[in-house]
Amino acid sequence: MKRGHRKPSKSEAIEPPIPTSSASNVTVNHASRLAGATPLPVTLATVPQYPGTVEVLPMLRDVPLSDRHNLFIRKLQICCFLFDFSDTMKSAREKEIKRQTLAELVDLVQSGSCKMNEIMQEELIKMISVNIFRCLPPAPHENGSEGGDPEEDEMFMDPSWHHLQLVYELLLKYVVSSETDTKIAKKYLDHSFVLKLLDLFDSEDMREREYLKTILHRIYGRFMVHRPFIRNAINNIFYRFIFETERYNGIGELLEILGSIINGFALPMKEEHKLFLGVLKYWPVTNCGKEVLFLGELEEILEFTQSAEFQRCMVPLFRQIGRSLNSSHFQVAERALFWWNNEHIVGLIAENRHVILPIIFDALEKNIRGHWNQAIVGLSSNIRRMFLEMDTELFEECQRQYEERQARAGEMEEQRELNWKRLEEVAAQVTSGDEMVSV
Numbered sequence: 001m002k003r004g005h006r007k008p009s010k011s012e013a014i015e016p017p018i019p020t021s022s023a024s025n026v027t028v029n030h031a032s033r034l035a036g037a038t039p040l041p042v043t044l045a046t047v048p049q050y051p052g053t054v055e056v057l058p059m060l061r062d063v064p065l066s067d068r069h070n071l072f073i074r075k076l077q078i079c080c081f082l083f084d085f086s087d088t089m090k091s092a093r094e095k096e097i098k099r100q101t102l103a104e105l106v107d108l109v110q111s112g113s114c115k116m117n118e119i120m121q122e123e124l125i126k127m128i129s130v131n132i133f134r135c136l137p138p139a140p141h142e143n144g145s146e147g148g149d150p151e152e153d154e155m156f157m158d159p160s161w162h163h164l165q166l167v168y169e170l171l172l173k174y175v176v177s178s179e180t181d182t183k184i185a186k187k188y189l190d191h192s193f194v195l196k197l198l199d200l201f202d203s204e205d206m207r208e209r210e211y212l213k214t215i216l217h218r219i220y221g222r223f224m225v226h227r228p229f230i231r232n233a234i235n236n237i238f239y240r241f242i243f244e245t246e247r248y249n250g251i252g253e254l255l256e257i258l259g260s261i262i263n264g265f266a267l268p269m270k271e272e273h274k275l276f277l278g279v280l281k282y283w284p285v286t287n288c289g290k291e292v293l294f295l296g297e298l299e300e301i302l303e304f305t306q307s308a309e310f311q312r313c314m315v316p317l318f319r320q321i322g323r324s325l326n327s328s329h330f331q332v333a334e335r336a337l338f339w340w341n342n343e344h345i346v347g348l349i350a351e352n353r354h355v356i357l358p359i360i361f362d363a364l365e366k367n368i369r370g371h372w373n374q375a376i377v378g379l380s381s382n383i384r385r386m387f388l389e390m391d392t393e394l395f396e397e398c399q400r401q402y403e404e405r406q407a408r409a410g411e412m413e414e415q416r417e418l419n420w421k422r423l424e425e426v427a428a429q430v431t432s433g434d435e436m437v438s439v
Contacts, residue, residue: 053094054078054081054093054094054097054098055078056097057071057074057075057078057101058071059104060072060075060104060108061113069117069119069120072116072120073120073123075101075104075105076105076123076124076126076127078097078098078101079098079101079102079105079127079131079167080127080130080131081094081098082130082131083095083098083160083163085159085160086159095162095163098163099162099163099166102163102166102167102170103166105124105170106166106169106170106173109170109173109174109177109179110173110177112177112178112179115179116179118184121174121180121184121185121188122187122188124170124174125188125189125193126188128167128170128171129193129196131163131164131167132164132167132168132171132197132200133196133200136200136202136203136204137156137158137204155205155206156204156205157205157207158203158204158205158207158208161205161207161208164208165207165211168208168211168212168215169211171215172211172214172215172218175189175215175218175219175222176218176222182222182223185223186223186225186226189219189223189226191226191229194216194219194226194229194230194233195233197212197215197216197219198216198233198234198237200212200250201213201237201248201249201250201253201254202248202249202250203249203250204249209249209250209253210253212250212253213250213253213254213256213257216230216257217257217260220257220261231258231261234254234257234258237250237251237254238251238254279294279297279298279301280313280316280317280320283320288327288329288331288332291324291327291329291332291335292331292332292335295324295332295335295336295339296335298317299338299339299342299345302342302344302345302348303342303344303345305348307348307351307352310348310352311352314348314352314355314356315355315359318356318359318360319359321336321339321360322359322360322362322363323363324336325337325360325363325364325367325380326363326366326367326371328372330372330373330375330376333367333371333373333376334375334376334379337376337379337380337383338379340382340383340386346386350390353387353390353391353394354391354394357387357391357394357395357398358398358401361387361398361399361402362402362405364380364383364384365384365402367380368380368381368384
């Protein structure tokens, strides 16, 4: 008990006041209070422009329950005022009032001592949006410092972080709170909100990106309806980074989120998840380093892939592996050959050897007969021997077909050379005839 008011229980909601025809009997000695009849609920639609001074409002716990709705909204109004932090002394009192107000709101949401109604949740998200959705300051490379080393650049510290941190903390507590009804919250934490949140990942301030990473991950976990949209939106950022900007500060954080999302995929995998993981579609062609990474990631995915799922993708998969086996870059070929050191993958290959061996047999033979790197020749020979011991009959049939193809290729090469030779003879005869005519 404090100042004669009872502390609300968890089940209490801060409800908007009920309009009555009689005048209010409560007298509040505060300049902002309206006298007379009980006013209609305040909303952020009535937020005034920053007047130059900010009044100090009482704590929410110190006013009657019937007054808390309007007081909560008015506190949100104060938190909507934006200040110039380039001058630390400018509006110092008002900045401190806003900081204390934000801290109170964080404690309120975290404690769960009172349940917010839908109007309050809507206004809360509006206030959060006013504060965090803003134009980010220009990056160092946009200020003419192109030649600097990004690793050696001084870390950017947003001067308004004392307020921003509390706003992000408030959003995080709201998202994870057990008192937050996701059916209501998803109306305001909608696709537009998520897209704007993703745009902020380009912030130069690492502290902001860490908050964004945590908040987006929690939104993904609690709001299932947003999950496909979030995955697609992150993919679009990656495409923009690869093909357009080549600069984006939050790539590392977004990759961490995706790594956690992928680890949470259930088995058997859904069609949308397999489409999301369609790495074969984006296989790097000219970047050997990326190809090595792709081969490593694919191996990890295959470790959790069951036989039925493997059979649906093994043909295009091992066609690509065959191309990687024959890569002139020995690290790419070596990484592909190392797949046969994985017992789970070898088991999948053994179950489906009648399909896989004919696909990669030519690639193995080509390596054994002509790869420049002796380590690749040795590894290819070991895998060839493994298939021979696995199924001698199948191996001999693949070898017979390979030799037939090679023989046909030799005959076609001889025929091609013969055709060129005949063309050369005809051309020589025409040339000699033209010379005789000219003489």
